Amino acid sequence: MPTSATSNHSSRPEDLIGCLNSAQAPCEAKLKALRDLKNQIIGNRTKKLAFLKLGAVPSVVSILSSALAAASQGGGGxxxxxxxxxxxxxxxxxxxxACGLDAGVKAVLDAGAFPVLLTLISHLNEKVVDAGARSLKLIYQSKLAPKYDFLQAKNMEFxxxxLNSKNENVTGLGASIITHSCQTTVEQQTLSEAGVIKRLVxxxxxxxxxxxxSLESLAAMIKENPEVASKFMGPENGRALNVVIQLMKDKYTRTKLLACMCLISIRNTSTSYLQDSEIKNTMVxxxxxxxxxxxxVGDETPFVLSSLITEKxxxxxxxxxANVIDKLCEHLNTDSFRAKRLQGILLALGDLCSKLECCRDKVLDLQVLNFVPEALAHDSAEVRAAACILLKNVSRxxxxxxxGHFMNEAIAVPLIELLCDSTTSVQIAALGAISNVVVDFMAHKSVFTKCGGLKQLVQLSKSMEPAIRVSAVWALKNLAFCVSxxxxxxxxxxxxxxxxxxxxxxxxxxxxxxxxxLIRNLVDGTPNSIDFVLGEHCTILHAIGRQMRSASKAEVLIQGMYALSNMASGNELQKEAVMNQLLPQAGSDTETLLVKFLQSIDSRLRTATIWALINLTxxxxxxxxxxxxxxxxxxxxxxxxxxVNDPCPDVKLRASMALEQLMMFGDAST
Known part of the structure; x- marks a missing residue:
């Protein structure tokens, strides 16, 4: 019994760390402590966090470094x-x-383990090499892993x-490095030119x-790079594509998933590849x-599905x-699953609803909106953002x-609360959803304002973050669409x-x-609404005029001209105010905005300008x-x-309308 008690005591995290840090502890005791520590944390997140808190990682790395130094000093037996x-x-x-825990990866990197583990790859003992490669592979599964510079010759050689090693974990490490670090076109090209594709094949x-x-690395190398994709598809790689297609039918689920991911990467890079409808159906x-x-695999599958269907x-x-929506909704009804899977399902449903009305109807019929309020309040920022994206697309x-499916308090309240979210990406996603939802018909818009949405949008329009600012103003623009x-x-x-x-x-x-x-929508209506926006001193109108004279981006000029066009539909004072902006002062030799925009190469700007002329005349x-x-x-x-012979039909039609009006006031021959 005493022996058992001593054994249990020595397995406590504090005792194990104490043993590892002790200068007096026998070497055999430290080795046993290492084994015990390793066995306790494998697959146990709680234990890992407990040991991290006690500072276990620096202790283990110190022992690793000491053992490596001792081994390099020679000696045998x-x-x-x-x-x-x-x-x-x-x-x-x-x-x-490091396995599956970013906090663990950070601790490992901070303790200086990475270069020591790399040294193990060249060790004479194959088991040591294997252990080092396994650990490095696990580190490279995290986004925190160091970026590998492929452009340095010595790094490429390594x-x-x-990749040429006979050790399976070492080749896997090489592939993991590519998957993690190959992000730019230059890196993809460099790897391709070094013959990496052939080795991966x-x-x-x-x-x-x-x-x-190999599948994961190939997907990273081919992604959005037609030249590398072409090389993979080329004759020098034999029947590589057919091999990948066959791997979709592999008995291992992860291999199937990665084969799909690789094929999707090829297909998304160039539409000339994988046109066979049978392959597309098989992937689905x-x-x-x-x-x-x-x-x-189940957690990652919705994300791969999204990459297959997004914008297609x-x-x-x-x-x-293929009833994918039914299957995704079936999983939504599961009582509990990981946040990542929920995020993926919501994103996949969102992508499915981005184009087709039948998909949106199906999602609504299956009452997916019942899950949205809870998802909007989820602990995971990624889930909250995904719920916003789904709401944005299903409300198209x-x-x-x-x-009125979307503008009710059950959805509006948690959605508006996300405008104050601590995560910028969630705020932007919420603004995207709101931009669509507030287009809702007038009868429902009061709900949004009542719940404090208008006040929050105005606050965010003053944000220092440009992406938030533009999204907030966009939402305000849509809120002002077709309202009283x-x-x-x-x-x-x-x-x-x-x-x-x-x-x-x-x-x-x-x-x-x-x-x-936004101004265009605010002044779209009666002279009273135009007056309210213009104000007593026409401050807004002068600001628009200044912007129209200084801006160069066509989209800015188009919206400005439509705002002026709407103002020009008002009463006489409003029309004259617009004329004063569009025509130069007496005696000015400056080219008028009207002539400049009528001669624009952008047909949309030409059309908007003619509309202003029609309203003025x-x-x-x-x-x-x-x-x-x-x-x-x-x-x-x-x-x-x-x-009147403009290549754009809309411009041609509006020009004829404008000329017809002008001719009512005399000969239009000059």
Missing amino acids: DNREFHEHVLIQSAAAIGSF LLSL SLLGGSTNQKDA IVLLELLDDPGQ EYMQKIAFD SVKNLSA NICKEEILLELTLTTLTSLISDPETSVQEQALA LPSSPGTCSRVTALRSAGIVCQLKNM
């Missing part, structure tokens, strides 16, 4: 064998800390030596681990089956016909917006003319564009005659006559 055992156990313990015929590592069916995997309507239709439907004058006044009172003026001249052109589009307006005279003097009539 039992002494060398003992040090090699220590190297193996300490490397394994370090790998266990990488090739890894050869690994497709190796063990399961080698196949998996395989991924559908893999969704049922209870482990990591034909693939979304194939997925819809006039029919469903008009039915009372609602417009409410928006402007909260926003203030001062803030709106500053947004027009924001340093970011995308913010300028959305600010002008409405025959029913008492001051139109004098405006026509001014426009004729500015050469506008001649310019319009040249545009």
Whole structure:
């Protein structure tokens, strides 16, 4: 009994760390402590965190370094064998800390383990090499792993030596380095030119681990690089593509998933590849089956599915016909699963709803919106963002917006709360969803304002983060779409003319564009709504005029011109105010904005400018005659006559309309 008690006591984390740090502890005791520590933390996140808190990693790395130094000093027999055992156990313990835990990876890297583990790769003992390679592979599964510089010749030489090794874990390490660090076109090209593709292709015929590592690395090298994809598909790599296609039917689920991922990378790089509908259908069916995997493969499958269908309507239709939405929703009904899987399912559903109305209807029919409020309040920022993306895409439907499916307090309240989220990506995702949801018909928009949404959007329009600022103004623009004058006044009172003026001249052109589009919506209506925006001193109008004279981005000019066009549809005072912005002061030799924009190479800007002319010259307006005279003097009539044969049908039609109105006030021959 006393022996048992002593044994239990020595296995306590504090005692194990104490033994590892003790200068008096026998070497054999330290080796045993290493084994005990390793065995306790394998697959046990709680234990890992407990040992991390006690500072275990620096202790283990110190022992690893000492054993490596001792082994390098020579000696043989039992002494060398003992040090090699220590190297193996300490490397394994370090790998266990790094496995699936970023906090563990950080501790390992901070303790200086990485270069020591790299040294083990050249050790004479194959078991030591294997232990070092395993640990490094686990480190390279984390985003925190150091970036490998392929552009240095010595690094490329080392990488090739890894890939050419006969040790399975060493070749796997080489592939893992590629998967983690190959991110740029230059890196992809450098690896390709060094013959890496051929070596990776050869690994497709190796063990399961080698196949998996090769597939993942090939996907990283080929991604969005047509030249590398072409080389992979070339004759020098034989029937590599057919091998990958066959691996979709492998008996191992991870191999199937990675084969799909590799094929998707090829397909997304160039649409000329993998046009066979049978292959596309097979990928969808395989991924559908893999969704049922209870482990990591099942967690990753929705993300791979998303990469297959995102922005591809034909693939979304194939997925819809294969009942992928039903399967994803079936998994949503599962009581509990990991946050990553929930994130992936929400993203996949969001991608499926990005193009097709039938997918949106299906998602609504299966009552997926019932899961959204809870997902919007999830502990995981990634899940919250994914829920926003789903909501954004499923709300791309006039029919469903008009039915009021999205603008209710159950969704509005948690969505608005995310505008104050501590994670920027969540805020941006929430703003994206809100931008769609607030397009909802007038009867439902009051819910958003009532829940504090308007106030939050105005606050975010002043954010120092450009992406948040533009998204907030975009949402305000959509909130102002087709609303009553009372609602417009409410928006402007909260926003203030001062803030709106500053947004027009924001340093970011995308913010300028959305600010002008917001004004366009605010002045789309009666003269009263135009008056309210213009203010007593026409501050907003002057700001627009300044921006129109200084901006160069077509999208900014187009929105500015449509804002002016809407103002020009108002009363006489409003029309004259717009004319003063579009025509130069008397005696000025500056080219008028009207002529400049009518001659633009952008047909959208030409169309917007003609609309302003049409609104300025409405025959029913008492001051139109004098405006026509001014426009004729500015050469506008001649310019319009040249545009009746414009290559753009819309421009041609509007130019004819404008000329017809002008001719009502006299000969339009000049």
